[in-house]
Amino acid sequence: MTITNAVAAVVPAAGVGSRMQSEVPKQYLKLGDYTVLQWTLQALQQDPRIQHIFVATQATDPYFAELSLPSKVKLTRVDGGASRAASVAAGVQAAQAAGFTWVAVHDAARPCLSASELTAVIDAAVTDEVGAILALPVADTLKRSTDGRHIAQSVDRTQLWQALTPQVFRSADLLAGLQQLGTDHPALTDEASVFELLGKQPQLVLGRRQNLKITQPGDEHIAALLLQDNLTR
Numbered sequence: 001m002t003i004t005n006a007v008a009a010v011v012p013a014a015g016v017g018s019r020m021q022s023e024v025p026k027q028y029l030k031l032g033d034y035t036v037l038q039w040t041l042q043a044l045q046q047d048p049r050i051q052h053i054f055v056a057t058q059a060t061d062p063y064f065a066e067l068s069l070p071s072k073v074k075l076t077r078v079d080g081g082a083s084r085a086a087s088v089a090a091g092v093q094a095a096q097a098a099g100f101t102w103v104a105v106h107d108a109a110r111p112c113l114s115a116s117e118l119t120a121v122i123d124a125a126v127t128d129e130v131g132a133i134l135a136l137p138v139a140d141t142l143k144r145s146t147d148g149r150h151i152a153q154s155v156d157r158t159q160l161w162q163a164l165t166p167q168v169f170r171s172a173d174l175l176a177g178l179q180q181l182g183t184d185h186p187a188l189t190d191e192a193s194v195f196e197l198l199g200k201q202p203q204l205v206l207g208r209r210q211n212l213k214i215t216q217p218g219d220e221h222i223a224a225l226l227l228q229d230n231l232t233r
C-alpha cells in the first residue's frame with residue numbers, strides 16, 4: 001500500500017551526545033516534566049499529516065522502553081546506526097516499507113519545533129520537485145581560524161544559511177540517495193546534503209531561532225525556558 005497524502009516522521013535518536021557531556025544521552029535529559037525526546041515527539045504531532053513516527057535509537061538503548069509515550073499517532077522504534085545518516089536510513093527504510101511516500105526527518109535533539117514551522121516545511125516539500133528543509137539565514141559575523149585560537153579571516157555570510165530540521169523528502173529518493181552515497185559519507189550531516197551531492201537543489205523554508213539543537217552544555221536550559229513559557233508553539 002502507498003500512502004500519498006500522509007507523512008512519516010523519522011527521528012534519529014541514536015546519538016551519544018558527546019559534546020553535551022551529560023550523564024545520559026541528551027535526548028533523555030529532563031526539560032521540566034518531560035525528556036527532550038518526549039517534547040520532540042509531541043512537537044511532531046502538531047500537523048495532522050504526520051501519521052506515524054519512526055524513532056531510531058541505539059539497539060542497546062536502556063532508556064526508550066522506560067518512557068511514557070502517549071501518542072495520537074503510531075510510534076515505531078527501529079535500530080539506529082553508527083552515523084546519523086545510518087540512523088536516518090533505518091527509519092526511512094521502515095517508513096517506506098510501511099507505505100509512506102513522504103518522510104520528515106527531525107533531530108531528537110530539537111524539542112522546540114513549532115507547529116507553524118512543521119506545516120510550512122511540509123507544504124513546501126510536497127509542492128517542490130526535490131523537497132524542502134527549515135533553515136535560518138546566518139545572523140552572526142563568521143570567522144575562519146586555522147589554529148583554533150586566532151582569526152585568519154572573516155567569511156562572507158550574505159548567502160549562508162544554517163540548516164535546521166525537519167527536512168522533508170520523498171522516502172524513495174532519500175533512501176536511494178543514502179544507499180548510493182553510503183551512510184558513512186563524511187559530508188552527509190543532513191538529508192539535504194544527499195540531494196546536493198547528487199546535483200539537486202532542495203528548497204529553503206525560513207525556520208525560527210527557537211528551533212535550536214541541544215548540542216552543548218547550557219542549551220538544555222534555553223530549551224527548557226522556551227518550553228516552560230510556551231514560546232515554541
Ligand SMILES: Nc1ccn([C@@H]2O[C@H](COP(=O)(O)OP(=O)(O)OP(=O)(O)O)[C@@H](O)[C@H]2O)c(=O)n1
Pocket residue numbers: 011012013014015016017018019020027056080081082083084085087088107108109110213214215
Ligand atoms: N549515530 C547517530 C548519531 C546521531 N544521531 C542523532 O542525530 C541527531 C543530531 O546529531 P547530534 O546533535 O550530533 O547528536 P549526537 O551525535 O548525539 O551528539 P554529539 O555529536 O555531540 O556526540 C541527534 O538527535 C542524535 O541522537 C543518531 O540518530 N545516530
Ligand SMILES: C[C@](O)(CO)[C@H](O)COP(=O)(O)O
Pocket residue numbers: 084107162163164165189190191213
Ligand atoms: C541535521 C542538522 O541538525 C542540521 O543542522 C545537523 O547537521 C546535525 O549535525 P550534527 O553535527 O550531527 O549535530
